[in-house]
Amino acid sequence: AQVVEHARTQVGGDAPHRGDGVVDSCHRLLQEFLQLGQSLTAVKMDLARMLRRELQPELEEFLEEAVATIDNSISTVRRIASDLRPRMLDDLGLPDAVEWYAESFARRSELEVSCSVTCLGLKVDPKTSIALFRILQESLTNVLRHACARSVVISLSCSGGMLTLSIADDGQGFRMEEARKKHTLGVLGLKERTLTLGGSFCVSTAPGAGTRIQVQVPII
Structure with a gap:
């Protein structure tokens, strides 16, 4: 099953990459x-x-x-x-922070984590950075608590003035209909964070098929 919410789009720009120190x-x-x-x-x-x-x-x-x-x-x-x-976002920028958090999560969870960031050096406004970082944190927490997954794939990319964050796991998945009936706050919270940014939210899942969350927001 798949649920998608849409909103408006805007375009932004780039900035120099911050140091590793x-x-x-x-x-x-x-x-x-x-x-x-x-x-x-x-x-x-x-x-x-x-x-x-x-x-x-x-x-x-x-x-x-x-x-x-x-x-x-x-x-x-x-x-x-x-x-x-979140303070790291001010110093590192969202792309570096996503890479760092993926590595940190891999060490803590002992899951196989693959992370692809193709927009290093991209400047993202603070509100969007914090929201996407929180979405990443909450999504990975849900994977660890509920998915019974062995691996997670994280990606952050930019195209056509839109920033896309994707988190996919190979866990047990779930039925969206049941989640809606139970008013699952986890998924609703992620969707609300996305919509406040004027973006789109999509969760694809089914029992035994894992879960994939994709968030697209405009670069301001």
């Missing part, structure tokens, strides 16, 4: 935040195990406060790490 710097910083989050989670688990024991009231209260503090710290680290990705 910024990519490495942002990547290292993000990895450090992620490692910090993992360390805090490990400490929290250790404290939680201690709380299962019979403790003096004062010590138990102290440990509970420590766990609450660590929870807040973990939330802060996750928020900063999440914010870093």
Whole structure:
């Protein structure tokens, strides 16, 4: 089954390619935040195990406060790490950020990931960049959680004043009719992000046939 939404088209232009030094710097910083989050989670688990024991009231209260503090710290680290990705768009541009995220996702998920970006150096306005990057993130999260896939193919290309992002997996697919009945927020959210940019959204899927999401937006 296939669902397609359409909207208007505009044309934009190109810009010089940014250096690899910024990519490495942002990547290292993000990895450090992620490692910090993992360390805090490990400490929290250790404290939680201690709380299962019979403790003096004062010590138990102290440990509970420590766990609450660590929870807040973990939330802060996750928020900063999440914010870093859109900030990368300002320094790297969308094409480089897509390549970086594809590599990062491949390492985390252990899926076979193929990424093709044919518009390196393209200048994309901030609103479009953030929206497409979020669509990429959410689509890959859905693949990891629901698709039972072994591989993912990501592509970003530009033609005729339109920017096209495609994410295809070889997973179990689903019935669009059932998704509509359940008001699946994942697909609806992706479509809404696309339509706010005046673009078109297409999802092609069927049980056992994988899923392919294609987003086309005008380059402003």
